Amino acid sequence: MRKPPLPVAVALALSCLCLTSPAAGQLVLGQYETEAPLASWNVFGTVPAAGLALGGIRIARAWDASTAATNPALLLSLPRLSGALTGAYSIAALYRFSIVNTGVVSSAGNYSSGYPALESGSLSFRFGDWAAGFTAGILENFQRPDVDLSYSVQGIVRYAIRHEQTGFLRGYAFALSRRAGRLSLGAGLTYVRGRLDRTLVEEWPVDGITITDARSERLDGLVLNAGLHVAISRILSASLAVRAPSPRKADAASLLRYTAAGGATDIRIEAEARNRYRQPLVVGAGLDARWSETWSAVAEAAYFGWSRYDVLYFDEPAARPFRDVVAVAAGVEYSMKGRLGSRSARFPVRLGLAYDPQPMDDPRSAYLCLAFGLGLRWGPLAVDLAGRGGRENGSGRSLKAGRVALTVSWFSHDR
Amino acid sequence: MRRAAKRFAALVPLLAIGLALGPAFLAAAPGPEDIVSFSRRHFESRGLARAGLDLLAEKDGRVYAVVTPEELGSLVARGVPFALETARFPLLSASAASSVSAAGGLNGAFHSAYEVEAELRLMAASHPQIVRLREIGTSLEGRTIFALKISDQPGLDEAKPAVLFLGCHHAREWISVEVPLLLARRLVDNYALDPQVRALVDRGEIWIVPLVNPDGLEYSIHFYRYWRKNRRANADGSFGVDLNRNYGYQWGYDNVGSSPTPASGIYRGTGPFSEPETEAVRRLFLGRDFRAVVSFHSYSQYILHPWGYVNQPSPKEAELSALAQTMSSLIAAVRGTVYAPGRASAALYVTNGDTTDWTFGVAGVPSFTIELPPEDPAGGGFFNAEAEIDAIFLENLPAMLFLANYAFDASPVRDWRPRVPAAVRRLPTRPPLLRRIDSGLPGEINKTR
Secondary structure (H helix, E strand, C coil), rough: CCCCCCCHCCCCCCCCCCCCCCCCCCCCCCCCCCCCCCCCCCCCCCCCCCHCCCCCCCCCCCCHHHHHHCCCCHHHHHCCEEEEEEEEEEEEEECCCCCECCCCCCCCCCCCHHHHHHHHEEEEECCEEEEEEEEEEEEECCCCCEEEEEEEEEEEEEEEEEEEEEEEEEEEEEEEEEEEEEEEEEEEEEEEEEEEEEEEEEEHHHHCEEEEEEEEEEEEEEEEEEEEECCCCEEEEEEEEEEEEEEEEEEEEEEEEEEEHCEEEEEEEEEEEEEEEEEEEEEEEEECCCCCCCCCEEEEEEEHHHHHCCCEEEEEECCCCCCCCCEEEEEEEEEEEEEEEEEEEEEEEEEEEEEECCCCCCCCEEEEEEEEEEEEEEECEEEEEEEEEEEEEEECCCCCEEEHHHHHHHCCCCC | CCCHHHHHHHHHHHHHHHHHHHHHHHHHHHCEEEEEEEEHHHHCCCCCCHHEEEEEEEECCEEEEEEEEEHHHHHHHCCCCEEECCCCCCCCCCCCCCHHHHHCCCCCCCCHHHHHHHHHHHHHHHHHCCEEEEEEEECCCCCCEEEEECCCCCCCCEEEECCEEECCCCCCCHHHHHHHHHHHHHHHHCCCCHHHHHHHHHCCEEEEECCCCHHHHHHHHHHHCCCCCCCCCCCCCCCCCCCHCCCCCCCCCCCCCCCCCCCCCCCCCCCCCCCCCHHHHHHHHHCCCCCEEEEEECCCCCCCCCCCCCCCCCCCHHHHHHHHHHHHHHHHHHHHHCCEEEEEEHHHHCCCCCCCHHHHHHHHHCEEEEEEEECCHCCCCCCCCCCHHHHHHHHHHHHHHHHHHHHHHHCCCCCCCCCCCCCCCCCCCCCCCCCCHCCCCHHHHHHHC
């Protein structure tokens, strides 16, 4: 999960307090507030590779039980038994975060932060008109590129500054769904927990002075979600999903410390608090059209009520001037039929688009993403590989975000 | 039809799960807190003193407290008479009310901008007979800059002499917020109790602006402790203007006492009063009869008087020097801390565009920069222990009261035209000698004013 320090060549140099291009954001960092997930604020469950290849579909169609955290009604569309594992590598470019490009250290270009992860595992079981699903996965990642700078004179370090931020949020979701004719309805509960740690150390070794600013948060919360799926015709189905607003709590601790002259001066300011990040309402709707065994298309839109996002940070409300956004995704799938060995197989090819606006008011910013994926359905096994790349527009920094995912699934024979 | 009904009935358990869990989630959020007041008599007779309530203040025989919904319910159940005061304290009614009163959070006992505002509003609300809170400006990021006026007729614009105490031009100098804020608290709390305080408040107007640079302070708390300037997004992509180089008297006199380079820690801005924070102070200062000014900074323990822009005596050198010496003696008498008096340019270094050169330069008002403890980086630099806040305030209190009394006794300044010493001429622009302050590297830990 850890990443290398910023390359030396771009190591923010010793002109680190100057020479960047003009930018709007000041204290309100927007895109990369400390608690911002890497790449996009609009997180709603995990997306398996097949969904990623269609632009990031998570409401309108399900491939495995990861839908328990988004649209649990779709659990009934899965075979009697299913299991899936998804691994992914995610990467995003950042420009302004924490002390970087906010006045302390600066850079001429963007930096990237990436991480590989076994992102989710899921199981589902269908019995009659009921289905149950469980999924566990990494929902959000809070890491930032490290800053590690020092200034030396004749080989003696006179000044050094290090900044590090890591963190993630895991979700464990359980859901039940029930079919009634053409209508399926599901409800789920997700327990989230994670951590967010930030450390800034500044040193003047010759003077024996060190300033440490360390903060840690242990996050947890419960999220309620529900979904609905209607088979409108043999070709077309519609879905609706809701995630209730939910408080994400964090047991937080902070230490601000100044030591000098070998410890003769040791000033500490310590704090503990119960932070709160009130996550917004999410409402999504989607359509799934399968007009032949070969061709299908899917589209969805998800509303995120970020204008009511609310942060209480170390006992003070933190300003987050956000707006509501609607993220959309759509994709088409062409599934070729063939044989692999002695068994028949299908080889889906997927193409998707997504528009992912970010919630900050200023600057207005959105990612436009293109996705592509391939798959294999071979007896009870399925393997899907997908990649999605996006470029942000609005901040003036053209931030990019990318993701490659591989999902391996197993199904019972009744599919 | 029966079949449809049966299907619908099958969905009921799921709906029940959702409906059952929904309220539980909502209940997980902390309920809104309220502010209530009781009579002192009920507070003592009903055992409320031992109830662990989050007490805010006592005024006119009533005790104010922040209560949770559960505590409110308990009060009702116990039949305790109380008045709901929440609407009178809009800011304190936010969910963090109890913490605001305790000045907790990341910066511990030091005040954030939010806490300063809450504290000032509380003082104004609880002592309306002697306090008015004025909004004198808005920072770049939209935070209100407040001035607290303490006077026996705070609602009137009287022709009374005034004294001005300013804090936190520089974001990292957290102690410079606390000293003027505690002075305000001391005056309002003791007006009814201490004849000397009453006499002082009745004689003139005491204006206190504890936080000139709220944006910088917030950045210093949340992101980088040693941030100095405001949060101006400069044209070159750097951030911040040094507010204590942005005043209009001899602004940009040379490139030593301030810098034209935006990334510099002593960047003076694009013009005099280019920043809304200094403009707010300018508007407050002009048009009132101020007769003394103190701007608090840290660190290094100095009492500095003009000039800062050039190492030459001002026309009132003897008077200013004597006042600084007296204040230094008063401070030292408290617990022996030595604040060295001196002309700013000689005692520390030259500065141009600073607060006290301007207030003295344009109005002839005795003006002082007090550099609060510690004395040096080894003692903490811009850090002060939380336990030292009160002690630093208390050692400064006699000097502040002395200066206020002096100001109220002083004659109005008339026909003030500062003389620029003949030996002084505008220096040619030189490359900045910024002692590495541009890079924030080792020299910066010694940078104070």
